[in-house]
Structure formats: C-alpha cells, structure tokens
Amino acid sequence: MTHIWLRAEERESEERVGLTPEGAAALIAKGMKITVEESPARVIPLEGYIKAGCATAPFASWADAPQDAIIFGLKELPETDQPLHHRHIMFGHAYKGQPAGQRLLKRFKAGGGTLYDLEYLVDENGRRVAAFGYWAGFAGAAVSLKALIAQPNVMGPIQGYPNKDALIAELQREMTAIDLPRAIIIGALGRVGTGARDLCAALGIPVAAWDMAETASGGPFPEILDHEMFLNCILADPSVPVFVPQSAKEAPRALRVIGDIACDPSSDFSPIKVYDHVTTWGKPALRVHDAPPLDVMAIDNLPSLLPLESSEDYAAQLLPSLHGLGDLTQGVWGRAKARFDHHIAQV
Template sequence: MTHIWVRAEQRPSEERVGLTPEGAAALLAAGLRVTVEASHVREIGIEGYIAAGCEIAPENSWPDAPRGAIIFGLKELPEDGTPLGHRHIMFGHAYKGQSAGRVLLQRFSAGGGALYDLECLVDAAGRRVAAFGYWAGYAGAAVALKCWAAQRRGGICGPLAKYPGKAELLADLAADLGTAPRPRALVIGALGRVGSGAADLCAALGVAVTKWDMAETAHGGPFPEVLEHEVFLNCILARPGCPVFVPVSVLTAPRALRVIGDIACDPTSDFSPIKVYDRATDWAAPALRVATAPVLDVTAIDNLPSLLPREASEDYAAQLLPSLLTLGDLGAGVWGRAKAEFDRHLAAL
C-alpha cells in the first residue's frame, strides 16, 4: 500500500499545506494510506484530517516514519546535516546552483533517499502540473507596494503577518497607500501564473502596470525601461540564458525605480537576473536597502504565498491532487520525470 506522510512545516511563518482534508479523503478512497502530522501552525486544522479518516502522527515525527513512507512537505527541512533515507516530496531548491542545494543532495546520497522536487513535477510537454505561482505573484506585489508606502513615510517596510484572506490584505494595503498618487509598476513574466497574480494585485489597487513577457525581453537587454518605473516586479524564474534585468550599474544610475520585488527569489542562483543583492529577505525584515541616493529597496521572500495561506493551500492542493493519486507508480509520469531529474543532479555531485 502506498503510504503518504504529510509532515508539519518547520520553517518560521510557513502555514501552508499541500493536501487538504478533502484531498486526503480522495487518496484514502483510492486505496492509499495517509498519515498527517499534527501542527501548531498549519492554517488548516487537524480536525478535518481526523474526520477524513487519516492517521495522525506527532508533530515533526517524520524522521521515525516507516522507511517506505513518502514524506510530503512544502518548504525546506531542518539543516542539521542528517542523512535522508526516505523519499521526499518538497521544494528542494537544489538544482540551480544554490549554495544549500549541494548539501541537500549530499544528505540524500548519504541516506539513500530520493527527492521528488515539486518544481519538477511536469507533464509530458514540460509544464508544471501544480504551482503556487498566482498567489506568490499576488502577495509579492503586495509586499513591494508596502515597501514603497513605507518609503513614502520616510521609513523601511516593517514585519509582515499573514492575512485571513485577500480582502483583508487589500484593505490593509489600501490604507498603507492612502491617497498619494500610485507608483507605476513593470511586471516581467506577465503572461505566466506569477505575473498574472502580481498584475491583478496592482490593478486592484489602481497601480498602472506595464506588462512584459518573452517578446519584450527577447533582445536580451539592456532594459532601461526598468529604471523608468517606481516598482519593478520580477516574475521569471532564474534559468540558464536568462537576461540580466537589473545590473549593478543601476545603483548609481539616474532612475525612478524605488522598489524591486524579486518574486521569483533566487538570489544565490548563478542565473539570477537581479544583480544588486545576494540574499533573500524574510517576514521580519521584508526590505533590503541597497541604495540611499535615491532610496532603492529589494524585497525577495521565498514563501510569499504564506501571506495568504488558506487560499494558497486550497488552490495548490487542488492542482496537485491528480498527481498524488498516481503515487502508486512512482516510476512513471510526473513522478518518473521528477526522479530522473534528481538522479541526474545526484550523479553530478
């Protein structure tokens, strides 16, 4: 019997989950065994999973799960260096030259486990079968505008907290922006899920958006238009051949640009298109000030959808469920393709 073990998230400010109680009931009906860890932070309470018939395990007990269980979480595991012997479904962030990626792969190598990276779950045409992209874009644009509003008040964006839903987020942000003229925003990757979310958030708040995608960036740069907008939102994942949208020279160039929202957030990747910063920001300190004359802040948070954890979880879980229902055959389909990608990177260690 295929056994999926939904672990509690251990990262601060991470309240999302990739399986809802309704999805768990569907897996159980399909003959899978489902264990869900208790969690003191998960947005969706444990009661629904109990009612669905799931087995309940103590919080953070996944290291002691049966070796055959498939451990399912979203964000990174504790960086304690222990070998990883289970098969894990998660966002590994290990395949683009990230500094921590090699360490994670070495842990799988040492333990004999395997990574089925959620970013690598793709259909036969190479399109991802599930993504948090829309809500990442929506929340990322919101944080960028909060950074701009804080600048207008003469400060820098303070700590963030989750919202019950997008209506509450919009109300809070409208209060932050007040009656001041809205900034102009440039969204790169506007035709994708992330860019669509970013553009929708801006439109809801009366922010004029210039929408760019592959056609507008195909020439490879430079991109002086970035400097002509107060807010720049990068919604394109770092990949080999990705153009540089924001070179270091921007820091000393004349510019209207005041906030960079690197929603794709891959600053340690060799292919990052934004070269004015080198580390992610977080909920406690969302903005990194990289220039002062004039001010330029970068916000780059890698779990943005957790700002709206319920909506993001329900949307993502619905997208992923059809693939979870095929877990009985890990050698085929989306799982087989993800395993092949893991094997390729493991062999390159």
C-alpha cells in the first residue's frame, strides 16, 4: 500500500499545502493510505482531512514515520545535518549549486533517502506538471507595487490575504497616493509572467511584456531602467542573460523597484546582480541604493500571500501525478528520480 505522509510546513508564514481533503479522498479510494500531520498554520483545517479518511500524526513527526512512507511537503526542511532516510516530495532547491541545497543533498546521501523535487516533476516534453507560478507572479507583482507605494520609506511587514479580491481592493486604496507606475515584465508569456500581468491589468498599470524574443540579444537592456517597476519572471539558468547589472544602482533611471519573483540570488546564474539574498515577510524589500531609492523584493514563498487559492490550484494540477505514486520508476516520478541520481552522484 502506498503511504503518503503529509507533513506540516515548519517555515514561518507558510500556510500552503499540496493536497486538499478532496484529493486525499480520491487517493484513499484508490487504495492509498494518507497520514496528515497536525499544523497550527495550514490554510485547510485538519478536520477536512479526517473526514476524508486520513490518519493524523503530531506536528513535525515525519522523521519517525514508517520507513516506507513517502514524506510530502512543499517548502524546505529544518536546516540540520540529520540524515534523511525517507523518500521526500518537496521543493528542494538543490540542483543549481545553492549552498543550502548542497547540504540537503549530503543529508540524503548520508541517509540513503531520495528527493523527488517538485520543480522537476515534468512530462515527456519537459514541461512541469504542476506549478505555483501563476500565484507567485500575481503576489510578487502585488508586493513589488507595495514597495513602490511605500517609498521613500522601506516597506514594512506583510501578511497573507483571504483571497485575491481583498488584496486588489487594498492596493486600489493605497495607489491613490502615487502616480500610476510603468512596469516591465520579463518572462511575460509564462505562468509567472501571466500572474504578474493579471495583477497589473486589474490595477490599470501599463506593462511592457517581454519574453524570449525581446531578450535574445543577450543585453544590455537599458529599457528596464526606463520603468518604475521591473518584474523578473525568468528562473536563473546558464542561458539567461543579466537583466540588471551591479552598475544599475547608480545609473540614471526611472527604476525604483525590482520584483525578483523568480528569486534565486544565491545562484551563479541570477540575472539580477544588485543583491545577494532573499527578502522576508518581515522585511519584504531590500534597499540597495538610497538616492534615488532602489528596492528589491525577493520573497521565495510568494504564493503564500494567497494561500487558499494557490493551494487549491496547485493541488488540482498535482493530483493526477500523485495517483501514479504506486510505481515510482515510471513517468514523472521516474524522471525526477533520474534527476536526483545525477546530482547525488556529484556530492
């Protein structure tokens, strides 16, 4: 019997979940066992999972789960050197040379466990089968706009919203204090870029929508500096050119806020060179230049700003693949295992 252990997210401000009670009921009907950890933060209450037929377990007890359980979470595990024995489904952020990712892979190697990285669950054409991208783009554009509205001050802490309508209504009220900004979005045709464009459209913000054709020259891209807000929706990759060099901080510019929604500053391939670490819900904007101000928004769990909508959307995308967990050698799971094997061999 396939046993899925839905762990509680231990990261502060993380309320999302990758499986809904309705999805759990469907998997149980197919003969799977599902255990759900108690959580003080999960946006969907435990009672719904219990009614669906799930077993329960104490908060953060996954390390003591049966050896055959597949541990399913979204964000990172607590940073320790504890060897990892289980099979884990999660966003590992471990395959692009990130220091924390290398530490994670060493834990898997020490314990003999396996990482099925959600970022690398892809179909036969290499397209991800499930992604939070749309809601990352939507929320990232919203927080970037809030950073612009707060200037010349640096914006304060943020918290989640019950739904996107509440977020848009708040932004509409706050925007009365500023002139309408211009935005440029790179990666505008992808999932992330679509979410960012939709947020801007809802607020009447004019957008220069760039994608591969507009960046094929490899740069430099002085047009970015002509917009008050730049939203980067392209994941760090060796093929991605530099969009904002270090010199942009002191260059003549209209640019006031960079929303690095793709958010991979520790990667050697990051296209945004004016900062080097993520921002947080407590400190969403990093000021990298004072006069005129330039702030970077680089929160790496943006969809949690709208945890219910983003969870329901993502869980619906992922559910068909979860039905295939009975054979981890095939399909998306086999491809994810091959990716893991390649990287673990280099540790």
